[in-house]
Amino acid sequence: MSTQIPVLLDATSLPPSWGGVARYIEGLLTGLDELGVALDVVVKPGDLDRLRAAAPGHRYHAGPASLAKRPVRFAWEQLGLPRLAKRLGARAVHSPHYTFPLLTRRSRIVTLHDATFFTDPGVHSRLKRTFFTSWTRWAGRRATALVAPSRATAAAVRDAVPVRAEIRVAYLGVDPEVFRPPAPAAVDAFAAAHGLGGTGWIAFLGTIEPRKNVPALLGAYASLRADRRARDLTTPELVLSGSRGWDEEAARLLDTPGEGVTEAGYLPLEELGAFLGGATVVAYPSLGEGFGLPVLEAMACGGTVLTTDRLSIPEVGGDAVAYTEPDAHSIAVALEQLLDEPGRRAELSRAALERSHGFTWAACARVHLDAYAAAGVTVEVAA
Known part of the structure; x- marks a missing residue:
């Protein structure tokens, strides 16, 4: 009662x-x-x-x-x-x-x-x-x-x-019934439904507005993909979920997305666990947040998160996420380090899941x- x-x-x-x-x-x-x-x-x-x-x-x-x-x-x-x-x-x-x-x-x-x-x-x-x-x-x-x-x-x-x-x-x-580590079958189903190949994906979740720093993420991804191709290395696709806000530069870039970039729009709530938890890396290079709920939701799904240490985000991520400066070069370097270190990704995934339980x-x-x-x-x- x-x-x-x-x-x-x-x-x-x-x-x-x-x-x-x-x-x-x-x-x-x-x-x-x-x-x-x-x-x-x-x-x-x-x-x-x-x-x-x-x-x-x-x-x-x-x-x-x-x-x-x-x-x-x-x-x-x-x-x-x-x-x-x-x-x-x-x-x-x-x-x-x-x-x-x-x-x-x-x-x-x-x-x-x-x-x-x-x-x-x-x-x-x-x-x-x-x-x-x-x-x-x-x-x-x-x-x-x-x-x-x-x-x-x-x-x-x-x-x-x-x-x-x-x-x-x-x-x-965070709702643990919605945001939790996905079963492998759910990850496979998500990949199949969205036409993602066998190389995995880098996830971004959020409204595409200036403080989310999407142009820098797109620039980082383009240079990372080109550099890795030159060394005969594969790169996961970049998948962005969220509506377009008022970021004109990001909109211009997304109107002609580079190779490997997918704009998924809004995903149903029931797909977010597989999207975030199944990603190779969740990239959230924000310039500043009041809280940073997408970071926490990704952590609760066991995601490996790359974000910035601006404003409130370290209060959420603590030492359970990887941090980068918000410029394109720094993001590209940090992404490559995570792509090349599966052990580090697994360590961050475990730490993120444990830390998320406190919220x-x-x-x-x-x-x-x-x-x-x-x-x-x-x-x-x-x-």
């Missing part, structure tokens, strides 16, 4: 792709379920069944169908969400993606996922940068409690804006309960 607490979680910001913030919201709700704590949750009607199936212990409310339109959702957040909170008797509103109701008597808990809008503004569009820096400043002034997914993000927010509330660090978790949604949920307590809503859960 769950303990219902007077917190309303606004889950209307779930994106259609069900990535990023959706993984966080779904994971948080499953973690709270595991702890025996239930919230009121408002969602867009189209997301109701999936969230309820994932975390059935909560009390769900369908918002208006028009919330699928972003301007309508923002307007409803300011007017309709406070009214719903009052009707439900909620003492606090948790806004899990930057924006929140500016005028309400309820306590406000706000999750700030990323501070690269301040630390590396050039990797974001001007509109996005202005939007998120503004909401981060308002959250710093008005939120009763703040949550961030890493120490690096919390520190960067504190450096960038005045913050009146404590920022609690809640590392994200659970229940642990993430416990930190959120501390944030709710700071906002005046306390609940006792078993240790």
